[in-house]
Amino acid sequence: MLRLEARQRTPAWLNLTLPLVAIVVTLILCSGLIVLAGAGVADAYGVMFKASLGDSYAITETLVRAAPMIFTGLAVTLAFRAKFWNIGAEGQLLAGAMASCFVGAIPMPGPLAMLLMAIAGAAAGAAVALIPALLRVRLKVDDVVSSLLLNSVVFYILMALIEGPWKDPFSGYPISPPIEDSAGLPVLIEGTRLHLGVLVAVLAAPLVWLLISRTVLGFRIRVTGENPEAARYGGIDVQRVIVVAALLSGALAGLAGVGEVGGVHFQVMSDISPGYGYSGIVIAMLARLNPLGVVPVAIFLAAVMTGAEAMSRATGVPAFLSDVIQGTALLAMLVALLFTAYRVRRSA
Amino acid sequence: MNSPPLIEMHAISKSFGPVKANEGVDLAVAPGEILGLLGENGAGKTTLMNILFGAYQPDAGEILVNGKPVSIRNSADALAAGIGMVHQHFHLASRLTVLENLLIGIPGKGGRLDRAGALARLDEIARNYGLHLDPDQPVSALSIGEQQRLEIIKALFRRARLLILDEPTAVLAPSEVDGLFSALRAMAAQGLGIIFISHKLNEVRALTHRCVVLRHGRVAGRVDVPAETTALEMAQLMCGHEIVPPERGPSVPGEVVLSLDAVSTGGHGGMPLREVTLAVREGEIVGIAGVSGNGQRALADVVSGMLKPQSGTMEIAGKRVAAFTPREVQALGLGRIPEDRMTTGLVTNLPLADSMVLPRIGTEAFSAKGLLKPGAILAFAEEQIRAYDIRCPGPMVRAGALSGGNLQKALLARELAFDPKVLIAAQPTRGLDIGAARFVHEKFLALRARRCGIVVVSEDLEELLALSDRIAVMYEGRIVGVLDSAEASVSRLGMLMSGAGGNA
Numbered sequence: 001m002l003r004l005e006a007r008q009r010t011p012a013w014l015n016l017t018l019p020l021v022a023i024v025v026t027l028i029l030c031s032g033l034i035v036l037a038g039a040g041v042a043d044a045y046g047v048m049f050k051a052s053l054g055d056s057y058a059i060t061e062t063l064v065r066a067a068p069m070i071f072t073g074l075a076v077t078l079a080f081r082a083k084f085w086n087i088g089a090e091g092q093l094l095a096g097a098m099a100s101c102f103v104g105a106i107p108m109p110g111p112l113a114m115l116l117m118a119i120a121g122a123a124a125g126a127a128v129a130l131i132p133a134l135l136r137v138r139l140k141v142d143d144v145v146s147s148l149l150l151n152s153v154v155f156y157i158l159m160a161l162i163e164g165p166w167k168d169p170f171s172g173y174p175i176s177p178p179i180e181d182s183a184g185l186p187v188l189i190e191g192t193r194l195h196l197g198v199l200v201a202v203l204a205a206p207l208v209w210l211l212i213s214r215t216v217l218g219f220r221i222r223v224t225g226e227n228p229e230a231a232r233y234g235g236i237d238v239q240r241v242i243v244v245a246a247l248l249s250g251a252l253a254g255l256a257g258v259g260e261v262g263g264v265h266f267q268v269m270s271d272i273s274p275g276y277g278y279s280g281i282v283i284a285m286l287a288r289l290n291p292l293g294v295v296p297v298a299i300f301l302a303a304v305m306t307g308a309e310a311m312s313r314a315t316g317v318p319a320f321l322s323d324v325i326q327g328t329a330l331l332a333m334l335v336a337l338l339f340t341a342y343r344v345r346r347s348a
Numbered sequence: 349m350n351s352p353p354l355i356e357m358h359a360i361s362k363s364f365g366p367v368k369a370n371e372g373v374d375l376a377v378a379p380g381e382i383l384g385l386l387g388e389n390g391a392g393k394t395t396l397m398n399i400l401f402g403a404y405q406p407d408a409g410e411i412l413v414n415g416k417p418v419s420i421r422n423s424a425d426a427l428a429a430g431i432g433m434v435h436q437h438f439h440l441a442s443r444l445t446v447l448e449n450l451l452i453g454i455p456g457k458g459g460r461l462d463r464a465g466a467l468a469r470l471d472e473i474a475r476n477y478g479l480h481l482d483p484d485q486p487v488s489a490l491s492i493g494e495q496q497r498l499e500i501i502k503a504l505f506r507r508a509r510l511l512i513l514d515e516p517t518a519v520l521a522p523s524e525v526d527g528l529f530s531a532l533r534a535m536a537a538q539g540l541g542i543i544f545i546s547h548k549l550n551e552v553r554a555l556t557h558r559c560v561v562l563r564h565g566r567v568a569g570r571v572d573v574p575a576e577t578t579a580l581e582m583a584q585l586m587c588g589h590e591i592v593p594p595e596r597g598p599s600v601p602g603e604v605v606l607s608l609d610a611v612s613t614g615g616h617g618g619m620p621l622r623e624v625t626l627a628v629r630e631g632e633i634v635g636i637a638g639v640s641g642n643g644q645r646a647l648a649d650v651v652s653g654m655l656k657p658q659s660g661t662m663e664i665a666g667k668r669v670a671a672f673t674p675r676e677v678q679a680l681g682l683g684r685i686p687e688d689r690m691t692t693g694l695v696t697n698l699p700l701a702d703s704m705v706l707p708r709i710g711t712e713a714f715s716a717k718g719l720l721k722p723g724a725i726l727a728f729a730e731e732q733i734r735a736y737d738i739r740c741p742g743p744m745v746r747a748g749a750l751s752g753g754n755l756q757k758a759l760l761a762r763e764l765a766f767d768p769k770v771l772i773a774a775q776p777t778r779g780l781d782i783g784a785a786r787f788v789h790e791k792f793l794a795l796r797a798r799r800c801g802i803v804v805v806s807e808d809l810e811e812l813l814a815l816s817d818r819i820a821v822m823y824e825g826r827i828v829g830v831l832d833s834a835e836a837s838v839s840r841l842g843m844l845m846s847g848a849g850g851n852a
Contacts (some may be wrong), residue, residue, distance in 0.1 A: 214722070216715045223706060227695045233654065233686055234706035235674035 014340055019286050019293070022332035023300065029332075030325050039315035047314045048307030058306070060192040064264065066295075066302035068093065068273070070201040071256035072280025073287065073294035074208045075249045079129075080289055081212060082245035083225040084136070086129060088147030089253040090277025091154035095128045096121035096254025098158055100261045101268045104179025113183035114196075118258050125254020126247040128154060133246030137239040151277065159270060166268070176268040185263040197259030204252070208291040211248075221245050253277060274305075275323075282330045288337075301326060352415050354379050354510050354541040355400070355431070360409035362395055369395040370406070371565045377510060377541035382532060384556035384574060385545045388586055388781035389751045392565040393545050397512050401433045402426040432503025433512040436519075438495050440487045446470075446498055447483040450505050466505075473504050477534045478527075493524035500531070510541040517551055518779045523639060529555050547781050549579035550810075561585040583782045594789050597797070599817065601629035603666075605801040606682075606770040611650060611660030619643040621650065621657065622825040628770060628801040633792060635816030636805040639845050643825035644805045645687065648774040651803065652684045653677035665769045678707060683768030687775045687805075689755050696748030700740060701729035703747045704762045732761035753784025760791055771795060772803045777811060789815060809838050823847045 031041040052062045072089040079086035086092075100117035108116075131150060135141035159174070166176040185195040212218040224231045224241045232238050260272055279301055287293030308322035353376040362370045370392045377383045387393045398404045400411065402420040410417050413429045420426050426433070440449050450470065451461050467483060474480045479497050487495060496516060503511050513532075517525050532542055532555065546552050552559060552574055559571035561582065569585040571577050606628040613620045621643050628634045638644050649655035650662065656672040663669065664680040678684070684707075686692040694703040705714045705725050714725050729743035736757040740750050747755065756776065763771065773792070777785035792802055792815060806812050812819050813836060820830045821844035829844045 214720050216710055216718050216720060219702070219709050219715075219720060222698060223695050223702065226697045227691070229692050230695050230703070230706065233652070233674060233684075233692045235653075235678065235710070236706075 018336040022329060022336045025332045026325055026329040029328055033321060033324060034317055037317040039317050044311050044315050044317055047311045051310030052303035052307035057192060060194040062303045062306050063198050064193050065306055066299045067198040067201040067259050068256035068276040069279050069283055069298040069302055070295055071252050072277050073283030073298050074204055074291055075252035076280040076284035077289050077291055077294055078208060079245055079249035080284055081225050082221045082242055084242050084246050085144045086147050086249050087144055088150050089280040091151035092125035092128045092250045092253035093257040093273050093277050094154045094158050095124040096257030097261045097268050097272055099124035100258040101176050101179060104183040105177055107180055110182035114185060117262055121254040121258035122251035126250040129246045129250025133243045137242055174270060178267040184266055195263030197263040202295055205291050205295045279326060282326050285330055286333050353377060356412040358410050360399060360406045362399060362404060362406050368565050373567055375560055377543060379539045379541055380536050382536050382542045382544055382556045384552040384559035385543055386559055386586055387562035388783055389753055391562040393562055400431060427506050430509035432508030434499040434516060436514045438499055440495060442488040445484050445486050446481050449487055449498060450502055469505060473501055477531045479531050492519045512543045514545045517546060517548060549582050563588055587783050594793055596793055599631045599796055601632040603630055605630045605665050607663045609661045611657045611662060613646050613650060613655055613657045618645050619825045621646045624827055626820060626827060628803055630799045630801050631796055632817040633796050633802045633804060633815050635812035635819040636822060637809060637812050637819050637841050637845060638822035640807055642822045644822055648772060648805050651772045681769035683763035683771040685759055685773035685776050689759060693759050694747045694755060697746060699744045700747045700758060701725055701743035704729045704732060704758055732765060736761045753780050756780060756788060768800060770801045774805045809841055821845055
């Protein structure tokens with residue numbers, strides 16, 4: 001019989017290898033689905049790899065897709081560190097997209113427009129995150145539920161906008177007017193879509209790491225998340241810390257929306273985010289709430305998403321496989337986390 | 349007691365890596381016997397009992413139940429062998445009722461819970477051992493003492509013949525301890541065996557028939573007649589060397605460093621304060637005595653800046669406290685040792701160093717312009733770990749991995765390093781072994797010699813009598829008497845604690 005025995009301590013190598021093991025297990029589990037869809041496993045994964053990381057253009061495409069996921073991954077990481085369960089990165093991203101699109105459509109010099117778009121997007125994301133944070137600290141409303149449900153509210157506000165005042169009067173399509181050409185984020189490598197926002201996203205990760213591990217605010221966030229009672233006894237204004245963490249988290253998620261509007265789509269439409277906000281949760285968990293881990297994990301999941309589309313075209317396996325891989329990876333990681341706290345023993 | 353032992357453990361050994369938690373331990377409990385299991389923290393008591401209850405497998409040795417060797421692989425095996433355990437931390441479903449908790453894991457009849465049968469059994473247990481509980485009360489409405497009673501009932505409900513209690517009195521008020529002891533005696537009288545783990549030697553002497561003392565994982569000694577053995581002799585068996593009680597030299601109290609004037613609080617779950625007036629001078633130790641739940645917690649909370657009074661004033665070192673926040677009282681020179689080290693004192697999942705700097709993280713000692721000074725934090729923690737002989741692998745170890753005594757040392761270090769003018773300590777030695785408790789007492793006396801004013805809130809009267817220059821007794825939220833140490837005695841304090849003071 002197998003049984004779990006609590007570990008006295010967790011070996012360091014285990015912490016590092018677990019995400020990798022979780023990913024390998026995920027790919028093995030999902031290969032069953034590929035077989036069921038009538039394709040070869042090696043073929044399918046081969047196409048996925050080639051299309052996402054096989055050449056320099058593919059890599060830039062993967063990075064472009066990773067950028068919003070890095071932001072939402074960081075947003076969730078920061079919030080979860082304070083045990084503010086922000087499931088609302090999706091809505092905060094959409095709010096950031098709408099606000100930046102609104103600002104970007106106003107004619108003004110390019111650099112100023114980009115700065116104001118970022119500020120507006122971050123502020124809009126923060127404002128959306130503030131709602132569940134205030135509900136929690138003032139009224140003890142469950143933040144998981146309120147932040148999750150707000151995603152729908154924000155999404156339908158977006159729909160109302162693009163079906164109403166923002167609707168294209170000529171084509172009748174539900175898409176917003178585009179931002180000014182000068183407000184678009186500059187492309188870093190000619191001939192690709194690699195835009196400035198990707199660089200900002202990658203640079204944001206070490207900044208969030210510094211915030212969490214090297215500042216007094218970060219210390220207070222960590223302590224509040226781990227033990228609010230000890231935090232209060234230690235002189236920390238726990239409610240304030242939760243609200244500040246929520247604001248920062250929402251702002252990061254809002255920036256994900258800014259990057260999509262300013263660097264990829266240049267306007268807002270209903271499918272501007274294929275669930276990047278929810279992917280942020282998977283990414284944060286796979287990265288074990290370490291901001292530096294968010295970047296490689298986000299790039300991995302972005303590669304899966306980019307590759308899945310190509311695989312679908314080449315082998316006929318539905319592109320939904322990328323969603324399955326994401327979900328399975330999260331579950332595999334949660335199981336893997338169990339093994340950091342427990343060891344499996346065979347008992348007589 | 350010539351009947352064959354209920355349970356025997358022979359030559360039990362268990363190692364965790366290089367650490368030998370148990371080595372060749374023999375132990376037996378006869379029917380009707382209450383066996384005391386003594387030892388300092390880390391002596392191997394809990395490991396031994398976890399082996400008996402199936403949480404760990406021994407590396408060597410055997411367990412016999414009623415003379416027959418058994419293999420106990422998990423708690424279900426232990427229960428089947430008639431072994432029940434009441435842990436320090438209860439395992440109850442707080443939203444369920446008393447009866448529902450009893451029925452967890454009990455197979456029902458044809459998919460239905462056997463309510464009537466359970467009620468009859470509960471009634472029988474209540475009559476036999478004097479353990480009464482309302483079966484329909486939700487666990488969340490029970491006091492700690494009642495929850496413990498439910499744990500004991502749970503074991504009896506599953507027909508345990510041997511009951512293991514791991515420091516059962518640590519969470520109880522003195523009056524509840526009496527109730528527990530009479531129930532345990534009733535169980536022994538009816539042929540059950542009991543293993544009683546405790547640090548409190550006087551309780552062990554009063555209750556048990558025989559004692560086994562563990563030290564460093566081995567049996568260091570056995571006491572056949574605990575009632576006729578002094579606490580000091582037992583203590584020396586436990587730590588392996590002679591114990592000299594700390595010397596409390598004379599002290600001339602000076603200026604008032606902490607004063608409360610007619611402080612009243614609103615109810616916040618516990619007993620509120622009613623017009624409490626108290627002055628603590630530099631160089632004296634003032635003990636706060638009282639039966640648990642008579643306002644001591646509110647007093648400690650007000651002084652520590654965790655609870656703002658409704659009326660009345662408080663001064664620290666001559667300055668009026670206005671906001672009653674932890675930061676304010678700390679800035680005025682107050683040091684604080686919280687009642688519950690694990691939940692209010694420390695952050696068990698973060699490095700020890702973080703807990704050690706937590707209350708002063710915003711001060712220039714540990715940060716500047718919002719940025720931490722990791723070097724200073726680490727250096728502080730390392731220095732205190734050395735100075736207080738905190739046994740741990742280093743400042744970056746998870747705080748939760750430390751033993752209770754070492755955690756308390758860490759909490760003392762984090763306050764005393766900043767030279768407080770006043771210190772308030774709530775239940776400073778609760779759950780600590782003798783060596784650690786002594787260390788705490790010595791630190792208090794050293795602080796007193798350095799002219800700090802100290803308030804010790806404790807339910808351990810002997811601790812208060814040994815330490816305090818004056819003892820204030822609380823009853824129903826008021827201070828009903830203040831005695832000089834010369835005129836204080838357990839009986840006089842007990843009178844005041846029961847509300848029969850008269851001179852309030």
